[in-house]
Each structure stands twice: as C-alpha cells, then as structure tokens.
Amino acid sequence: PADRPGRPARTATAPARASSAPVVLRPGEQVQIDTTRLDIMAVLEDGSLGRPELTIAVDVATRSILAAALRPHSTKAVDAALLLAEVAVPHPARPAWPTALHLSRAEVPYERMLSLDERLEGAAARPVIVPETIVVDRGKIYLSQGFIAACETLGVSVQSAPPRRPQAKAVVERTFGAINDLFCQHVAGHTGSNPQRRGVATEAETRWTIPQLQDFLDEWITCGWQNRPHDGLRHPVLPKTALTPNQMWAALITVSGYVPVPLTGADYLELLPVRWQPITERGIRLDYRTYNHDILDPHRGQRSPVASKDGKWEVHHNPHDARQIFVRLTDGHLHEVPWIHRDHVHQPFNDALWRHIQTEAEQRGDRDQHEADLADALDQLLRRTRSPAGTEHEASPRKRSRARGTAVHLPDLPGQRRPLAAETAPAPVPDWSENLDDLIGTDPTTEPGTGDPEGTSAASAEAGGYGLWDAEAEAEQW
Known part of the structure; x- marks a missing residue:
C-alpha cells in the first residue's frame, strides 16, 4: 500500500543489530550483575515455601560466575554491595569438596599467584577478579546510595544499561538461562518457567533450605560451570577449541597479571x-x-x-x-x-x-x-x-491453611532417596562426600496418595519393621 502523507517511507531493510557481547580483553574489564527469581521452591526460615531470588556477577571476558547469592525474599542493596566485595576475595573450598575442586588443581599459575596472595591457599577453583566496570540495570537496588557508595569504596565504576535493552546485559541473561537448564531442573522442588515444565507435586517435592541450595549452587559453579567449555571463549592460538571459564581466566591473567585486593572484616x-x-x-x-x-x-x-x-x-x-x-x-x-x-x-x-x-x-x-x-x-x-525431624510449615494464618498437608522434613543428609511407586529395591543413602551431580541426580519422592504414608518406606517394610502409624497421613489417603 502507498504510504500515507506525513509519514516516512518504510523500507524492507532493518538496521544492523549491534553485537550483544562487548569486546573485552582483560578479566574484570566489564562485569555484569543482575537479579532474578530462581525456578526452585525452597523452605524459608519461617517454614513456608517460596522461590528465592538469585543475584550473580558474571565476568564478560571469561564468562565466569564470580559470585552468586540466594536470598529468601527481595534482594536488598546491601546484598548487591556484599556480592561486589565477594567477587574480589577468594572463595574457600568446602571441607567435604574433593581436592579436584581446589584452586591448586586448576590450570592456573597457582604457585606464582600464591606467592602474591596467601589467601589463595585452600581456595576453590574459581576466579578472583577485581571489577573495573560493572553493568547493571535500572533497578532500585543498583541505583541506591548504599550500592553506589560500595562501588566508590572499592574503586569500581557503574554503568547503567539503557532501558528496554536486554541485549546490553546479554551475557548475564544467558547465564541465568544456563543455570535454569543445567542446575535448577535437576534439583528437588523445580518449578519450571511455566506450568508445562514443572511437576505435578512441586510443593511436596520441596526439601531444601536456602543455605543448602546455596551450598549446592556454589559446588555446581565450581565443578560444573567453571570447567564446562563455552562456545564464546576462544584463544587466538587455538581458535577452533572452545575453552572453559577457568582456562580463559588462566590465559588472560598471564597477560594482564594478578593484583590482589586485601579486604578485612572492617x-x-x-x-x-x-x-x-x-x-x-x-x-x-x-x-x-x-x-x-x-x-x-x-x-x-x-x-x-x-x-x-x-x-x-x-x-x-x-x-x-x-x-x-x-x-x-x-x-x-x-x-x-x-x-x-x-x-x-x-x-x-x-x-x-x-x-x-x-x-x-x-x-x-x-x-x-x-x-x-x-x-x-x-x-x-x-x-x-530447622529441626531435622521436620514440622509443619510455621506460616501466617492465611498461609497455614494453604500449606497444610505439605509438611516440610529437613533431612540430616541431602540426597536421601525414597523409592518410586514402581520400584521395590531400596535406594542407597549418599553421604556428604558425594559430588553435587550425584546429589541433584537422585529420583524425586513419591507423589502424595500413591505410596506409603509419610514417615514409612518400602525399605522398612521389607526389613520386617512396622514403622510409625501417622493418623493425619492415613486420613489423607482417604
């Protein structure tokens, strides 16, 4: 159709789209920070169920997740400020982690770095990078006076992304998608991004608290994400080989160097x-x-x-x-x-x-x-x-009726498996020394109303034990 008077002529050609990933040459030259709601239902401190918020800091040059923090409710400006400080200090390895997840086993010049920073002894195999510039959206927590003051204290410049331009933070947005695909969907209580991607009994499968999910996420970042090849990481000497974030960090610090920033408790x-x-x-x-x-x-x-x-x-x-x-x-x-x-x-x-x-x-x-x-x-x-035996959700009166019948039992050991309805053999109970892949790969619990009453299992019945008869659980069967 002919163009109407007073309107510019429309053409079939669209302007060229700018590259979503900026060109950076040094670790910490640009770090992107953002917050999103995690697709996992967790047990909150008051015993109710809710989806925690996840805040991450991703280094654009190495695609490394420098820090990740889970919060039960809305993220505050102090959370973003402490996350920024956490980026610049080494992450200590958990006592139960295997030695393969220590920085001494990573492909980095560990001895040289240890001579410069004694804090790296016993650290996890994750980069320690001091940001030069961070890119944030226009959320109130990132524009608050507390967060800006924290950036000034650490000597970090803040760059706000343009409004309605998610491609300005494309790296951190894609990292959120990778966390949902590679981590969240393997954890008990996964809600999915829409009703078609979640289980039929998400609330009944919820079993982890926020600190437990934080430990699992830290271990997955160290052993999974940081050692997984990324298509966007290429070295000029080996352009056809995709590098891992740890390998890219090791290659770049040999050129840019490593400068520790000692932060004390004060x-x-x-x-x-x-x-x-x-x-x-x-x-x-x-x-x-x-x-x-x-x-x-x-x-x-x-x-x-x-x-x-x-x-x-x-x-x-x-x-x-x-x-x-x-x-x-x-x-x-x-x-x-x-x-x-x-x-x-x-x-x-x-x-x-x-x-x-x-x-x-x-x-x-x-x-x-x-x-x-x-x-x-x-x-x-x-x-x-926080009792290991578990109790019913202690929520407000309006939430207590909704949460009735979905009692939360906090296990002493993560990953304990209950048999499916079609299984007859009991499943082994892993210990704390197992890797995260083993813990999050366990089968979900049986659906309510299809298995044994809560508190009993097929393993105890086959062993000749009678277990404890729960009147409320028996009433739910009818």
Missing part, C-alpha cells in the same frame, strides 16, 4: 547499611530491639561529633543477621554492640522473620517484657523450622 562492615540512632541510658534502640554494651557507657546521653545528623551516632547493621550492630564511636572505629537477647536466640535471623514474629506475638506487659516475648517466640520458631 571493610565489610563499611559496606553495611547505615542508620543514625541516639545512644540512651538503655543503649541503642533499633526496630524495637535494644542493643547494649559497656563500651557505650562514656557516650550515653551524649551527642555525636556529627552535627549534621542532629547529634545521632552512625550505626551499621546487617539485615540478614540482626543479633548485633556496629556503632562508630569517637575513635573513628566501628564497635560491635550485641542485642540484649542474643544469648537466647542462637541462630541468625533477618528483618523479614522479625516482622513476622511481631505480627504473630501478642503484646503483653511493658516494652521490655514484649521484647523478651518476641525473642522467645523467635527462638522457638527457629528451632521448629
């Missing part, structure tokens, strides 16, 4: 979020929690030297471990101040779990008694949800 504390609070006679009050220590005695009721903050004191806090805070006193250093009920709550807890306890616990008595009741309720919830 450097990590500087990356934590900052609040400005007064120091009263009782201590420091933060989110209905009281923090107190004898080190605060000379400063109680005093104004801080920072006049622009109305005399309040600089307080650094970790949203994922609220058992202590860190206050900057007149000597210029950060000092740890514990929660007055830290000895009662022996496990870390985050802000989301604390808010959940506040909605569940009824206020009785004065403020001090209510804080003690919250600490006791928090300790009881952490003990129930």
Whole structure:
C-alpha cells in the first residue's frame, strides 16, 4: 500500500543489530550483575515455601560466575554491595569438596599467584577478579546510595544499561538461562518457567533450605560451570577449541597479571547499611530491639561529633543477621554492640522473620517484657523450622491453611532417596562426600496418595519393621 502523507517511507531493510557481547580483553574489564527469581521452591526460615531470588556477577571476558547469592525474599542493596566485595576475595573450598575442586588443581599459575596472595591457599577453583566496570540495570537496588557508595569504596565504576535493552546485559541473561537448564531442573522442588515444565507435586517435592541450595549452587559453579567449555571463549592460538571459564581466566591473567585486593572484616562492615540512632541510658534502640554494651557507657546521653545528623551516632547493621550492630564511636572505629537477647536466640535471623514474629506475638506487659516475648517466640520458631525431624510449615494464618498437608522434613543428609511407586529395591543413602551431580541426580519422592504414608518406606517394610502409624497421613489417603 502507498504510504500515507506525513509519514516516512518504510523500507524492507532493518538496521544492523549491534553485537550483544562487548569486546573485552582483560578479566574484570566489564562485569555484569543482575537479579532474578530462581525456578526452585525452597523452605524459608519461617517454614513456608517460596522461590528465592538469585543475584550473580558474571565476568564478560571469561564468562565466569564470580559470585552468586540466594536470598529468601527481595534482594536488598546491601546484598548487591556484599556480592561486589565477594567477587574480589577468594572463595574457600568446602571441607567435604574433593581436592579436584581446589584452586591448586586448576590450570592456573597457582604457585606464582600464591606467592602474591596467601589467601589463595585452600581456595576453590574459581576466579578472583577485581571489577573495573560493572553493568547493571535500572533497578532500585543498583541505583541506591548504599550500592553506589560500595562501588566508590572499592574503586569500581557503574554503568547503567539503557532501558528496554536486554541485549546490553546479554551475557548475564544467558547465564541465568544456563543455570535454569543445567542446575535448577535437576534439583528437588523445580518449578519450571511455566506450568508445562514443572511437576505435578512441586510443593511436596520441596526439601531444601536456602543455605543448602546455596551450598549446592556454589559446588555446581565450581565443578560444573567453571570447567564446562563455552562456545564464546576462544584463544587466538587455538581458535577452533572452545575453552572453559577457568582456562580463559588462566590465559588472560598471564597477560594482564594478578593484583590482589586485601579486604578485612572492617571493610565489610563499611559496606553495611547505615542508620543514625541516639545512644540512651538503655543503649541503642533499633526496630524495637535494644542493643547494649559497656563500651557505650562514656557516650550515653551524649551527642555525636556529627552535627549534621542532629547529634545521632552512625550505626551499621546487617539485615540478614540482626543479633548485633556496629556503632562508630569517637575513635573513628566501628564497635560491635550485641542485642540484649542474643544469648537466647542462637541462630541468625533477618528483618523479614522479625516482622513476622511481631505480627504473630501478642503484646503483653511493658516494652521490655514484649521484647523478651518476641525473642522467645523467635527462638522457638527457629528451632521448629530447622529441626531435622521436620514440622509443619510455621506460616501466617492465611498461609497455614494453604500449606497444610505439605509438611516440610529437613533431612540430616541431602540426597536421601525414597523409592518410586514402581520400584521395590531400596535406594542407597549418599553421604556428604558425594559430588553435587550425584546429589541433584537422585529420583524425586513419591507423589502424595500413591505410596506409603509419610514417615514409612518400602525399605522398612521389607526389613520386617512396622514403622510409625501417622493418623493425619492415613486420613489423607482417604
């Protein structure tokens, strides 16, 4: 049809598309960071089920996953800041990992690097790269003041991707797809990207907590991703051979060199979020929690030297471990101040779990008694949800009815296999020394209503044992 007046003529030729992957020549020259929801249903800290968020940092030059962090709820700016610091330090190898996953066994000049950085002793076979430029999207966590301040502290420049241009972060986007295809679909509780790619009983198959999934993911990155040939990695001497991320890192550091960046514990504390609070006679009050220590005695009721903050004191806090805070006193250093009920709550807890306890616990008595009741309720919830025997989901009333009948049992050893309906022979129980490929390759549990009642198995029946009769599980069969 003829073009209408006032409109430019349309042509059949489209403009040439720019290359999705930029040309980089050094490790760390460009690192892409992004966050997505993982296609795995996990057991959250309050006992309910949910899909965690995954944040990764991918080096464009080597296609290496420098760091990966799982969070049960929405990712915060402090998570991205700590992830950035994690990129620049060696990853320690787990005690149960085989020696083949240590950096000393990788194809890198290990002895030369160890002479420059003693922290590499016992490190995992993953690159240690200090980013020069990071590419992020326009999410609020990456444009926050805390994340920008962390980048300035580490000397990293930030480059925002253009809006509605996913090809600007094509490397990290394709890495997310590879994680879903090569890792997530082999883990119990895989949800799939759409209903056609998931099982019929995803919630019943869910068995792993966030820390367990984090351990599995770290091991898979070390043994799987970093040693898997990548089609986009080619060496000028061997252009027809696809290199692994570890091989590409070894080839590039021989040219660009390795410069360690020592980060101490004080450097990590500087990356934590900052609040400005007064120091009263009782201590420091933060989110209905009281923090107190004898080190605060000379400063109680005093104004801080920072006049622009109305005399309040600089307080650094970790949203994922609220058992202590860190206050900057007149000597210029950060000092740890514990929660007055830290000895009662022996496990870390985050802000989301604390808010959940506040909605569940009824206020009785004065403020001090209510804080003690919250600490006791928090300790009881952490003990129930992390018990090896497992209990029913401890969720809010509106979620408890939905989660009824799908009790979460946290196993002592990962990978324990329950027989399928068509099997008769019991399956062996692997130990912690097995590789991740063996753990995530086990068969899923039987579907509810088709096998034995929960708590019994074909193995115990064949051995002559009667097991324990569960009335609720028996009622579900009818």
